[in-house]
Amino acid sequence: MFPDSLNLSIRAPVNEFIQTLVSSYGWVFKAISAVILKAVLFIEWILRGLPWWVVILAFMALAWQSSKRWTLTVAVGALLFFVGVLGLWDLTMQTLALMLMATLVSVAIGVPMGILVAKSRLVRNITLPVLDVMQTMPSFVYLIPALMLFGLGKVPAILATIIYAVPPLIRLTDLGIRQVDHEVVEAATAFGGSPNQILFGVELPLATPTIMAGLNQTIMMALSMVVVASMIGARGLGEQVLNGIQTLDVGKGLEAGIGIVILAIVLDRITQGFGKSRTEDPRNG
């Protein structure tokens, strides 16, 4: 047995810290919460307000844009139609709104972070272990404080999703930028390019396929959080799965599960297509 006298618990101070945060700075979190909620409700309002066939056509157009393949375009249309047939259309749109919001915030955080990590050794040494923690820490551990700070519902669900889903985007943005051919960057420098011109004109365009792979991973990981998110009151497909399990309604759970898988396939294929759709081959210079 490990001697009790050596025990050192961080429980009390952490609890106290969260308590003070809630009681003294609650208004800050409320304000953040209100902004995020407004944004996600707006996305949801668009997606649920549009007629179903407009949404399907929009997704088919995206699929065509990304892949230029008829098979994929038709498959995306058929899969989304099938979701509608299963009676999951409204729930799918709610989940999609949640995903889009989480993904947008992830991109806004992840890409600039990735650039910083690639550029600065100090930031890199600090960030990489933090990312490891974010990816391995069980999500319930931060779900509970998120609940205390932001209340029940969509907002803590989105934040928990971001914490879980943003690391691959940061990592792959960093990798993409560091993989850019050193001599090409040297050439841009030699012709007098400023750091900004080199970042936006050379490094980011050449890193785009890798960044898109990161975005793809982020979306997939966000989707895998759907059921967990529903436990703290986010509505959508996850809630249906949870309902199904709780009432031993296997069929209901499976239906919603299929809905999540279809959403995953559609989003995965479309983002993968954008990652590949470079007319030029970056291996040659």
Next chain:
Amino acid sequence: MADIEIRNVYKIFGQDAKAALAMAKDGLDKSEILARSGCSVGLNDVSLTIGAGKIFVIMGLSGSGKSTLVRHINRLIEPTSGQVVFDGSNILDLDAKALRTFRMHRVSMVFQSFALMPHRTVLQNVVYGQRVRGLSKADSRDIGMKWIETVGLSGYDAKFPHQLSGGMKQRVGLARALAADTDVILMDEAFSALDPLIRADMQDQLLQLQQNLSKTIVFITHDLDEALRIGSEIAILKDGQVVQVGTPDDILDKPANDYVARFVQRRQGRPEAHD
């Protein structure tokens, strides 16, 4: 027109550069310094004067420091000690902004593995220097097309680099340097990656261009034949030190030491390439 003077330049790679620099100044040689300080000496007291309007060749085997040396002229690499004087002013005194202006207007560069931007067309690559300066797309287009034609790539302006052969890629690299309209062009083993025939073509083209434009060209090569063929003056580098500087005839007739003599002997019996 620009004279370039490299004065007592040392470049040490490694942690303890200060100690290694002192050792190099005391006259210790490369391997000894490496053993004692763990630092590798890239350049050891290099002084050269590169006259305007000529092709100056820096020749050396791999590891001799020639690519390191040429990157001091546009400060892609900072010296550990010494001065690089360009047209009478030390470019090591320039701040970041002035350095960028200097690179835009005074010195351009051609790279061994071409270093073209794979996501830009031939034309967009060629006008990169002009676009960085802030010239509009329309204005830079005319300049770009002119130089694409000069290097013999008419009709390829909308192609991407991966659609071109090695020789064509390097023509794009050359056009990019010429389109930047600088007095000095640095060429770092520019033709080393090319097939022998294409290489000879490119050498001819470079001599032709030089006659018409009278740019100052600093040309790096590991090949003595190439050096003799295009250089009006040649500096031979070994282990980061200048072994001999002279005209091609000086090098052939009066090799400064055994090292140079061995190069010269090796090419005897071959047809005279220099004219």
